[in-house]
Amino acid sequence: MLSSHDTIVILDFGSQYTQLIARRIREQHVYSVILSSSTSLERILAYHPKGLILSGGPASVTDREAPHPPEGLLSLDLPILGICYGMQVITQALGGQVAGAQRREYGRAELMIDDNSDLFQGLPTHRGFPVWMSHGDRIDQLPPDFQVIAHTDNSPIAVMKRPHQTAPIFCLQFHPEVAHTTHGETILNNFVSRVCGCQPNWTMGSFITEAVQEIREQVGDDKVICALSGGVDSTVAAALTHRAIGNQLNCLFIDNGFMRKDEVTLLESIFDAHYHMDVRVVDSRAAFLQALGRTIHPEKKRKIIGRQFIKSFESEAQTIGQVKYLVQGTLYPDVIESVSTKGPSATIKTHHNVGGLPARMKLRLIEPLRDLFKDEVRALGLELGLPDDLIWRHPFPGPGLAIRIIGGVTPERLTILREADAIVTEEIRKAGLYREIWQAFAVLIPVQTVGVMGDQRTYESVIAIRAVTSTDGMTADWADIPHEILGRLSSRIINEVKGVNRVVYDISSKPPSTIEWE
Numbered sequence: 001m002l003s004s005h006d007t008i009v010i011l012d013f014g015s016q017y018t019q020l021i022a023r024r025i026r027e028q029h030v031y032s033v034i035l036s037s038s039t040s041l042e043r044i045l046a047y048h049p050k051g052l053i054l055s056g057g058p059a060s061v062t063d064r065e066a067p068h069p070p071e072g073l074l075s076l077d078l079p080i081l082g083i084c085y086g087m088q089v090i091t092q093a094l095g096g097q098v099a100g101a102q103r104r105e106y107g108r109a110e111l112m113i114d115d116n117s118d119l120f121q122g123l124p125t126h127r128g129f130p131v132w133m134s135h136g137d138r139i140d141q142l143p144p145d146f147q148v149i150a151h152t153d154n155s156p157i158a159v160m161k162r163p164h165q166t167a168p169i170f171c172l173q174f175h176p177e178v179a180h181t182t183h184g185e186t187i188l189n190n191f192v193s194r195v196c197g198c199q200p201n202w203t204m205g206s207f208i209t210e211a212v213q214e215i216r217e218q219v220g221d222d223k224v225i226c227a228l229s230g231g232v233d234s235t236v237a238a239a240l241t242h243r244a245i246g247n248q249l250n251c252l253f254i255d256n257g258f259m260r261k262d263e264v265t266l267l268e269s270i271f272d273a274h275y276h277m278d279v280r281v282v283d284s285r286a287a288f289l290q291a292l293g294r295t296i297h298p299e300k301k302r303k304i305i306g307r308q309f310i311k312s313f314e315s316e317a318q319t320i321g322q323v324k325y326l327v328q329g330t331l332y333p334d335v336i337e338s339v340s341t342k343g344p345s346a347t348i349k350t351h352h353n354v355g356g357l358p359a360r361m362k363l364r365l366i367e368p369l370r371d372l373f374k375d376e377v378r379a380l381g382l383e384l385g386l387p388d389d390l391i392w393r394h395p396f397p398g399p400g401l402a403i404r405i406i407g408g409v410t411p412e413r414l415t416i417l418r419e420a421d422a423i424v425t426e427e428i429r430k431a432g433l434y435r436e437i438w439q440a441f442a443v444l445i446p447v448q449t450v451g452v453m454g455d456q457r458t459y460e461s462v463i464a465i466r467a468v469t470s471t472d473g474m475t476a477d478w479a480d481i482p483h484e485i486l487g488r489l490s491s492r493i494i495n496e497v498k499g500v501n502r503v504v505y506d507i508s509s510k511p512p513s514t515i516e517w518e
């Protein structure tokens, strides 16, 4: 969506922090968009930016293959902020000198401000404050017309500016977007509001108004279909689309039998009661189990479930009549055309989504969340009136409980896992830990171990409890749950779930493990 709000364009040179820059700016209610550093000038200008940010990146400007901004970018009549690699690339292009630093700087440094008239307005000049450095190269000589406005012990040119009425350039050697930089928010806010003159009017309310308008224009009188999964993204996407086109939207919920306890009822109640939205629950439980048969290999299980999903969805969709559009809950991190420093990432696991459907069914896509980060989707959901409980639900994989049963899936194993999992969720919520934990769930390890209950010897399955903290699911650490709660989980599961006589706690981080077991 090309926004009608003030926009900051961020050119990505491959920094691991680029998305953070965008989020910090959006937190100030100013719209920002990330484009690859190789984007054409014409495309950048199509966003009508009020300012540009050049991100950091892993390359060295002294490399032959080093990425550069498009020709003419630095002579646009726009304010520019260069961060780390962005600073070095600007320095090189405008006639300064960059050299490999004799003393690289990684981690904390103390920044002393020499001039707090614009970028550093409101910040102290008489004492330093911590900033986060991460660079090998550094600036040896300023480009013409630039002046130093802050330094550290190690970097005499830690921050420089080229004063100009309408197109000033600021360059930072440190990262204002990371939490370790004190006052980073103020610095970015000064750039966006004071230097670029952006108005803080990008709110969820205004986003809804624009998105509703756009969906209406796109769809006209045609029919739209949506696959609800119970997750936050598809639910918010459906609620927003429903706000735009009402009953032209047909929602299907494919019950594959691998859902959490009471999931189907919960969804029905939310959509029926809350939205008067027509959600058709398709009972495909038998078809999924049959398709899986005795399959035990995780990737095969995922692929079979993905294929069966498309089959079930397609055959139900035919009963709706001529449908032209499919709503998908695609998020911004999936569409950012970032510079990848590692090349296409290896497939660790095939993630199941509705991929494959649009092409097969000749559907066009409606992706109303494709401009939003996850936390923004949550804010949008709340603004649309979705209940707190749903908005803050832990992520749940498309193939559901089927990939939390190691090996073969049977109705009996599903029952055991579903009950154990419900206890985990209930106790974690009761302990007030649900929000701070990224995911907490049970995994069924269907190997039999020996136990003793009453005077009887038992020979039953093992439940593993997996609970992790994370910010994006890409990396994760096992959650340090108090022993008392672990104890309660164990005793409740063993006492209440028939078929389990042993509970273990998974203490592996990601990497090297993954969050799910399959």
Ligand code: XMP
Pocket: 348, 349, 350, 351, 352, 353, 395, 396, 397, 398, 399, 439, 473, 474, 510, 513, 514, 515, 516, 517
């Ligand atoms: P892993 O196990 O790869 O999981 O560390 C990372 C995150 O992704 C979720 N996940 C999935 N989500 N479809 C999804 O929509 C899937 O097939 C899928 N597999 C894993 C997982 O729950 C965790 O949050």
